[in-house]
Amino acid sequence: MLAFAEHDGKHSIGRYARSVLVGDKRFGVIEKSHEFTLVPWRPVFERHAGRYVERLQRGDGISWTLGRGRSGPSIS
Template sequence: MCYGIYRRSVILTSRCCAMVDDGMGLSLVPWRPVIEQRLVQQLAATVRGGGVSCEIGRQPGPFL
């Protein structure tokens, strides 16, 4: 599970990823079109196998 603010997309040689800032570091999660509409908004991303699910504007507790 990755919680943070979506900052930008990053194009790697093999795929496109979303850069998520949790206030202590950055995480890369597989990019999906729905994420792009939520630039600088909070999201929670769960990566399972080859897929990713995102919840926009949700947080588990105190956040940034």
């Protein structure tokens, strides 16, 4: 299943696998089980390759939690 993460209130959690180029834009690949989600790429993701990430999208932006658990570093 391929999903572009664009919906308000969308919550995703999975393992950051790598980045990919789609046309001229770079996306991060978040894997969960046999599914993956393409999300807007950020340079900080590369330091967390292979680790779990959590994403929550709201009207005012996207919040990320990087690493396992909620106590890890986060970016907005």
